[in-house]
């Protein structure tokens with residue numbers, strides 16, 4: 621009899637959520653738990669074996685505990701294959717297993733996180749304190765830029781004020797760190813333009829750029845990526861596909877060409893490790909390894925407790941056997957800053 625792991629249970633939950641005969645509140649609970657399964661810290665089947673309640677798990681109430689318990693006791697004969705929109709995501713348990721089994725790249729810091737400056741819930745200070753507890757040597761504060769109004773994107777003045785705050789915090793933290801990097805997650809237009817002044821951007825330690833619009837197009841978007849990568853105003857292409865678990869498939873492109881272009885221009889492509897994103901995923905990381913393009917890993921944390929999401933990304937890199945010298949987070953901070961300064965083409 622097959623044993624159902626959390627990924628299989630997540631798929632069964634999402635499928636059940638699609639059943640139009642169920643009442644709305646059930647479908648919503650099923651859909652949420654289907655996503656939540658990817659964050660459960662232990663296999664649900666192990667909880668049952670230990671005689672513990674499934675309600676210990678995120679987003680599982682008594683009704684869902686009964687539903688899931690029945691699946692575990694009597695698994696379906698044939699497990700459904702997840703559709704593309706739910707494929708290529710690691711569960712928390714799988715990520716931990718990878719990190720325990722394989723020699724994982726030693727990352728020194730986290731290169732994507734948000735604060736109350738844009739759509740995060742905590743201060744720069746609180747994020748840095750949580751990062752220190754995780755042993756990070758550096759963190760990049762990458763709040764959204766002004767073009768993304770829905771996420772309370774910041775303009776040059778707000779980011780300059782945050783820069784003063786970061787400088788003061790770095791002075792106060794001193795050598796025990798972590799070193800807080802002044803950074804931003806720029807909104808990149810479908811034409812490849814960024815939404816902050818280039819002269820301002822040159823004063824930041826690190827610049828992420830990401831697409832946040834027209835993410836549901838289904839035709840090939842290679843030219844959009846190449847146009848963005850021609851723009852010298854950002855260093856890291858964040859959450860490249862723009863996919864969201866069970867919500868949005870993300871863009872498609874000739875990824876070999878995109879990665880090769882990014883490599884030639886010495887940019888990094890990101891593993892956004894947020895569990896619902898995991899963008900790039902394992903399949904594209906295998907291709908990225910072949911092309912040799914630099915990889916950046918960020919938790920995309922919006923709260924201190926989410927900084928541990930970085931593990932999903934480190935596990936994905938480990939599983940794809942990305943060598944440490946291809947991962948920008950494996951650089952000491954001075955080398956990272958030098959790369960971010962020097963890799964950009966000179967302006968005429």
Ligand SMILES: [Zn+2]
Pocket residue numbers: 805830832858859
């Ligand atoms: Zn983003």
